Amino acid sequence: MSLATGLGIAGASAGFGFVSALLPGLPAEAYVATMSATSPGWGPLVVVCVAVGQAAGKLLLFVAARKGLSLGRAKLGNRRPEPRNALHSRVIAWGDRALTLLDRPWPAAGVILVSASAGVPPLAVTSVIAGLRRTPPVVFVLCCLIGRLARFTVIAVPVIAAKG
Amino acid sequence: MSGGTSHGPGAAVAGSRGLPASGGRRPRSEPVFTIANVITAVRTVAAVVLASMSLVAESMPLLVAAYLTYWAGDIADGMVARWRDEETRHGAVLDIVADRACTTLCAGSFLALRPEMVVPLVIFLIQFTVIDTMLTLGFLHWPVLGPNDAHLFDRLLWQLNWSRPAKAANTAGVVLLAVTGAVVAATVFAVAVTVLKVWSMHRLVRLVAVRDRQEALAGGLGPDR
Numbered sequence: 365m366s367l368a369t370g371l372g373i374a375g376a377s378a379g380f381g382f383v384s385a386l387l388p389g390l391p392a393e394a395y396v397a398t399m400s401a402t403s404p405g406w407g408p409l410v411v412v413c414v415a416v417g418q419a420a421g422k423l424l425l426f427v428a429a430r431k432g433l434s435l436g437r438a439k440l441g442n443r444r445p446e447p448r449n450a451l452h453s454r455v456i457a458w459g460d461r462a463l464t465l466l467d468r469p470w471p472a473a474g475v476i477l478v479s480a481s482a483g484v485p486p487l488a489v490t491s492v493i494a495g496l497r498r499t500p501p502v503v504f505v506l507c508c509l510i511g512r513l514a515r516f517t518v519i520a521v522p523v524i525a526a527k528g
Numbered sequence: 529m530s531g532g533t534s535h536g537p538g539a540a541v542a543g544s545r546g547l548p549a550s551g552g553r554r555p556r557s558e559p560v561f562t563i564a565n566v567i568t569a570v571r572t573v574a575a576v577v578l579a580s581m582s583l584v585a586e587s588m589p590l591l592v593a594a595y596l597t598y599w600a601g602d603i604a605d606g607m608v609a610r611w612r613d614e615e616t617r618h619g620a621v622l623d624i625v626a627d628r629a630c631t632t633l634c635a636g637s638f639l640a641l642r643p644e645m646v647v648p649l650v651i652f653l654i655q656f657t658v659i660d661t662m663l664t665l666g667f668l669h670w671p672v673l674g675p676n677d678a679h680l681f682d683r684l685l686w687q688l689n690w691s692r693p694a695k696a697a698n699t700a701g702v703v704l705l706a707v708t709g710a711v712v713a714a715t716v717f718a719v720a721v722t723v724l725k726v727w728s729m730h731r732l733v734r735l736v737a738v739r740d741r742q743e744a745l746a747g748g749l750g751p752d753r
Contacts, residue, residue, distance in 0.1 A: 376594070399589070406589050
């Protein structure tokens with residue numbers, strides 16, 4: 365039944381990643397940490413599948429923005445965090461400048477990688493703005509996937525190591 | 529004819545916390561196939577399938593995935609319903625029924641994997657699938673959209689049962705204690721929540737009785753003496 369277990373975990377993780385990519389209130393990081401803590405052996409599969417699900421979800425945001433589809437009442441592109449202190453406001457300003465680079469493929473790749481891995485600018489915002497600009501979809505989805513893989517690996521590895 | 533004191537359930541109906549005769553969040557003509565309801569259906573199928581696989585495979589990782597899918601889906605459907613202004617009474621009832629399906633199978637699988645947890649989990653299952661089901665469906669006595677609106681007819685009941693901290697503690701508390709292996713703590717918690725639910729049920733029944741008497745009197749249909 366190991367194959368069934370693997371398929372179940374893969375499906376659940378990809379589904380969670382996809383839904384959490386669309387609903388910022390569901391932190392995929394908490395899912396990765398919990399699954400890695402309770403099932404260290406399945407940690408790598410969880411990381412990969414959540415990252416794939418997240419990349420797919422963000423691609424949906426990207427395509428929706430590019431096609432001009434309605435995102436309901438979500439105005440992700442206009443969502444600006446309130447600065448909490450001077451450092452935070454500098455990070456936000458840096459993020460705003462970075463988003464202007466999304467028209468050019470190579471700088472766009474760097475911005476998306478940082479956004480997907482470090483969360484600055486927030487990946488939901490980056491996805492929508494990249495969709496509105498001329499960012500190539502392949503560049504977007506690859507960088508999104510690599511960045512998310514890195515982010516979730518950094519979360520899972522210490523948890524798995526502590527359990528092992 | 530008000531049956532309660534200023535702090536009792538009668539006051540909750542007649543006082544400022546209660547619903548006026550035509551007030552509250554009145555149900556509209558309700559769509560059934562909303563995105564929120566679709567999410568509820570999908571998360572229920574996913575969690576039930578994962579919990580069933582966990583039961584058959586005796587796999588704790590699948591059970592954890594089932595619980596996370598259930599809890600995350602439960603948060604997601606509520607979030608989307610509020611976000612898209614799709615809160616409906618159909619959706620609230622579907623959510624309540626779906627929660628019982630997910631919980632029953634997840635707890636059953638948990639029991640198979642950790643039989644030493646039989647006492648707290650059985651108490652929890654009886655409480656959640658019977659007492660809490662009746663209690664949570666009690667919102668149907670009022671013209672509100674779901675148990676999240678219970679503060680419109682009784683703030684104390686809402687705080688103890690359907691506010692966010694209460695919902696998190698009541699549904700996840702026993703399971704999380706059971707995961708840690710603390711049998712006694714999980715049992716004590718399960719009993720405490722059951723007592724709270726029984727008391728809440730009693731309060732709800734009184735609320736309904738007082739409300740019905742008031743409506744009968746207002747309509748010139750006083751109760752027989």
